[in-house]
Amino acid sequence: MSSPDNHRADPDALLAALTRDEARSRRGHLKVFLGMSPGVGKTYAMLRAAQEARADKIDVLVGIVETHGRAETEALLSGLVLLPRKAIHHRGATLTELDLEALLARRPALAVIDELAHTNAPGSRHTKRWQDVLELLEAGINVFTTLNIQHVESRADAVRQITGAPQLETVPDTLLDLADEVELIDLTPEALRERLSDGKVYLGSARADAARDNFFRETHLTALRELALRFTAERVDRQLRQLRAGLPKQTVWRSGERLLVAVGPSPFSTQLVRWTRRLAAAQGAPWLAVYVEPSDPLSPAAQQLLDKNLALARELGAEVVLTHDENVPAALVRTALQHNATQIVVGKPRGNRFLDTLRGGTLVDKLLRHGGNIDIYVVPADPEARLRHDWRAFEPALHSPPREYAIAAGTIAALTLLGQLLPADTYLAAGLVYLLAVIALSLRVGRWPVLLAGVLSALTWNFLFIPPRFTFAINKIEDAALFVTYFAVAIIAGQLTARIRAQARNERLREERATALFQLTRVLASASTLDDAVFTALRQTDELFSAKTALLLAGETGDTLTPHFAASLALDEKERGVADWAFRHRRPAGRFTDTLPGSAAFHLPLIREDRAVGVLVVAVPENQLLTLAQRDLLDAFARQLSLIVERDHLRAASEREKLLAASDKLHRTLLDSVSHELRTPLAVITGSLENLADTTDEKLRAALIGESRSAAHRLNRLVGNLLDQTRLESGALKPRLDWCDARDLANAARDSVGDALASHPFTIEIPDDLPPLRADFALTEQALANLLLNAAIHTPPATPITLSAGLDATSSRAWITVADHGPGISPELREKLFQKFARANPTRTGGLGLGLSIVRGFLTAQGAEITATENTTGGTRFVITFPHHQTPPPL
Structure with missing residues (x-):
């Protein structure tokens, strides 16, 4: 033990x-x-x-x-x-x-x-x-x-x-x-x-x-x-x-009480679980429900009963532990030592005392013998539970396929035919060959085929080889001993084979579960988006459980569920209702549970702390069951999914916080700038109008009218820039592309900012044979006007400004440039100029820093590009490039 x-x-x-x-x-x-x-x-x-x-x-x-x-x-x-x-x-x-x-x-x-x-x-x-x-x-x-x-x-x-x-x-x-x-x-x-x-x-x-x-x-x-x-x-x-x-566990430390109850596929386990819950509550102690999985798999009825008992234990507050071992007492003691459980609760033995003695004692006897200082509680079964005992749940299943039985029978038949060639006095050799065949078969086939081979070889050897032949009589003790050895070897070899196979199967299952969870965790950790993570997780769940899956995620308000597009399972109204119940109550529901068991799928909520963030829906075939271990693995999948969903929520919340901070900063900047820029021209207009009312000097009246007109134009440009920026950010800007003459664009832009250009020599250099450009005339004219106004404002008076255009035949792109001969812009500021509220000289009064941002927005909407470079003769040169299209033939 x-x-x-x-x-x-x-x-x-x-x-x-x-x-x-x-x-x-x-x-x-x-x-x-x-x-x-x-x-x-x-x-x-x-x-x-x-x-x-x-x-x-x-x-x-x-x-x-x-x-x-x-x-x-x-x-x-x-x-x-x-x-x-x-x-x-x-x-x-x-x-x-x-x-x-x-x-x-x-x-x-x-x-x-x-x-x-x-x-x-x-x-x-x-x-x-x-x-x-x-x-x-x-x-x-x-x-x-x-x-x-x-x-x-x-x-x-x-x-x-x-x-x-x-x-x-x-x-x-x-x-x-x-x-x-x-x-x-x-x-x-x-x-x-x-x-x-x-x-x-x-x-x-x-x-x-x-x-x-x-x-x-x-x-x-x-x-x-x-x-x-x-x-x-x-x-x-x-x-x-x-x-x-991390220590060798030889005994429990009684620093606190902890109970352990052994649970199995028996109706009596329900009574044991409830009894242990009452005892744990009376002592104020935590408790565990332990199932020791043997080599032989359970029948569907037994598996269902076991899952029900373990689910009850978990619902009543137990920590459920599954372990694999052929020796149940050793597994219970080992688990108790690992979890420092001071008390073990088991049911009273009901088997045959003689058979129990042959097996080395009952479960209680072995626990008492090897449990050390662990207290053992033995709970008698309720008489009604005995009556409700369903023995069909424990019917042995046929674990080996028919092919293995055929291999066993065929091997014995082949050896029998070969044995007919041996002399009659060498029957012992035939017996040893049969015995060797039984041992060899135990390496390839299961328990029951090995037992079949042992029975067939013993009977065949007795009937065909042991004198007197063609009878089942045995006259020698050594022949009888060898005859019995066949059965002993077959039973022992078959048992060992079954145990090894079961252990290999359990290890393989554990490895598959651990590998699946590891792969899921690795993929979820490396997924760049929530959609990628969900798609990978659902496909892996489909493959691992041979199921169809769906995932419903909570909306922004947290009270609605939205199916994810990666689902392989279409949910009807009934399944949506079950998922909604599992989401609101944060408990599993549907098939394999006691809540809405008529559902076709198993609904598992994704829990994060005190709230649910979604529901994982898994539908396995009707003839397939989800064992408790599989449901535990699904629960681990759900926890990983909930982590990735919460990570996405936190990332979105972080983005919203950044956006809110940026918006707050933008609001303050805009409010400070706009209030100043609006107040200045309004003050000029107000002062001019008040002076106009008090003066009769015609020259002064003309000057005041000019100042008012200039301030009104400045105010109009400011409001226009704000409206244009709003159009750009709202996505309401829809360019209308048409064929435009570059000289017409230049003249229109010059006329719109003529007052600002009055103190600067202005030159237009456009070839007469330049083909038309495909652009939005109004947006391009306004962009050029902003560039000319920017050049006029930021360069000293009498500084020349040039607007030129041309066609680059090698790149099939047309270009328009606005060049000045002012102080120029440093290289590190040239790209920043096109950002909102960016200004080449922040210390200079006047302007919001929106003009160049609007220029880029207007041009980008048409598929054009703009860059700022250094002018070869000093100053700054803005270059606009348009995709060049073949000019349509004249009508």
Whole structure:
């Protein structure tokens, strides 16, 4: 029963421990000061620990701390280096947050970050402060932080039920799993309420009184304290199990009670599961439901009953564990040692005592003999369960195909024919040949074909070879012994063959599942888009389970489901309804479950923390079942899919945050620029009109009218640029291409900005034989006008400006250039000029920096291009190139 493997360290656990240690060595260490509620002294304890670290010559930097005006807490900041907070302007208010960029640049050995669940102000690098902490850890910086139990994601619903207050700020449990240490700052409810009355929690008696009557009720605080204690105890228990994973397991450590119940394909297992649940609840202990899978596969009825029992155990809160072993007692003890289970629950034996004695005792006897200090609970079966026992569930199935039976019978027949050639006195040789054939067949065929070969060879050898021949009489003891040996060898060889094949099959299944999960994880991690990831995952699921699949993803509002286009399964209204139920209740539904079992498919929700992000629908053929192991693999697939969906949501949220920040910046820039640019010409027009009313001097009146006209033109250009930019960004711009004469375009552009060009010599250089261009006349004329206006504004008076056009026959492209002889533009600014609000000289007043952006937009919409280069004679040269089309014949 006992083997060396039972007390050897689990290699998978060792590998997992090594992986965790390697990941931990690359990131910073996280210590969380956990409390049941505000006011227990988390920040005080954290600062005291920071002072101790400072005394040990550790580089400590206080990133952000909220003292809430408590003098004893502020006193602990003495001597610590404080990082200046980052000011963020939002909707007219100035908010201060953690300056993550400065902290990363400073790179202290230890960063002190208060209030882990805090939500950052809009415009920050991350939405949540815990994301800031995660980035610090990834950068190798150690972190001290504080957290209340109501902000732990997995406890948020329980806190809401206790206090009636929803928790809007939560921290995912996955981050807390990264913590190297969680220190519970415990305080009795009476002491905390006394601190509240003394003004040490909230400043101001009115707020303290309101808190005392609501959140800080003694019943609430007691329940929150229990939650915090349980959370800490569960974490310590997980750490103990991880530490034990790398040690040889010879006995359990009774640091806490844990129950293990053996579950099988029996109606009695239902009673065992419920009995163990009651015992675990009475002891306040976690429990496991373990099924030891033997070599022989179960019949469909037995498999269905087993899945039902394990599903019940999981529903009642058990951790389900599947293991493979021929020796059930050894497997149960090994699993108990691996999970530090102190109690094993099994059913009372009901077999034949004589047969049990021949097999070395009952399951209970073997557990008592080899269980060490593990307690064994033996539960008698309910008499009604005995009556409900369905023996058909345990009918042996034919595990070998007919071909193997034919091979066994054919081999014995062939040896019988060859044996007829041997002399009559060499029958012992024939018997040994038969025996060798049985052993050889055990390497190729299954248990029952080997047994068939043993029976046929024994009977054939007795009837045809042992004297007296053609009878079944045996006169010699050695012949009888050899005759019996056939059966013994056949049974033993067949049993060993079946066991080896079953072990190989189980190993192959485990390898296929592990490989499938590994491949899925690798593909999902490397997928560039959500669609690619979903398509790969669904096709792999189709192939692995011989099924048709569909995936429904939650919409932006989170209350609707939309089928993904990569689905291979078309969902009708009935299946959509089942998927909607699984999504809303976050529980599996449909076939193979107790909820809406009439469905044709299995519906598995994609769960992320406290919400569902979609539903995976798997439809296998009607004659095929999904075993519990397969459903566990599907659940792993669903978890991986939920991770990739959440990653896509986070990426979209990050893009929205960036867009919001850019939009906010654009809004401020636009508001500042437009308000100034609008105010200037309006002020000129207003002043001119007021002076016109007060003067009779004709020359002054003409000058004022000219100023008003110039300001009106400037205002008109400004509004026109804003409207054009809006047309470009909204996609409403639809160019109308037609044949245009380049000289007509040049003349129209010159006329539209004639006032600006009045102080500059302007030249048009266009050959008379230049063929027409295919372009939008209005858009191109406006683009050229903007370029001419830009040249006139940014060059000194009397500086020449030239507009030229031509045709490049080698590249089949036409070109138009606007060149000036001004100060020019530096190479690094030339490409930036075409961006919104970009200006060659930011210190110069006037202009929004939209003109060249609009020019590029107008030209790009037509398929043209524009570049800025240096003019050979000094200044800047803008070159517009158009695709040259064959001119249509004249009408």
